[in-house]
Amino acid sequence: MILFLALTFVGIAISAFCAFAIFWPLALVHLRDRHPALRGELGEAAFANPSAWLWLLRQRYRVATDRNLDGLATPARVSLLIVFASLACAGLLWLLSMMVP
Numbered sequence: 001m002i003l004f005l006a007l008t009f010v011g012i013a014i015s016a017f018c019a020f021a022i023f024w025p026l027a028l029v030h031l032r033d034r035h036p037a038l039r040g041e042l043g044e045a046a047f048a049n050p051s052a053w054l055w056l057l058r059q060r061y062r063v064a065t066d067r068n069l070d071g072l073a074t075p076a077r078v079s080l081l082i083v084f085a086s087l088a089c090a091g092l093l094w095l096l097s098m099m100v101p
Helices: 002-034 037-041 051-056 058-066 067-099
Strands: none
Touching: 002 037, 002 058, 002 067, 037 051, 037 058, 051 058, 051 067, 058 067
16 A cells, blocks of 8 residues: 555656646746846756756746746746655655565
8 A cells, every 4th residue: 555655646746747847848938038137047958957946946936026927937836846745755655665564
């Protein structure tokens, strides 16, 4: 049962990554088109750059006071948080399954 729950968390992580793969590029394109100064903070290849993810998780996009950007970046942020949390939960459950006889 523990491994089933761990696998369920992996499934949640996959679905959250799909949402991240939709909203994060849309937010990056919005930044490129409307807020080039903020886009410059992220550097090249921001989609897969951990420092850009940290920028997203810290809600640095809020300084633009752009509701459209908030509407794209907030779901990307929430989905990234869910990816990390669900993978952590899956890992903990897997470790628990190794300890429990």
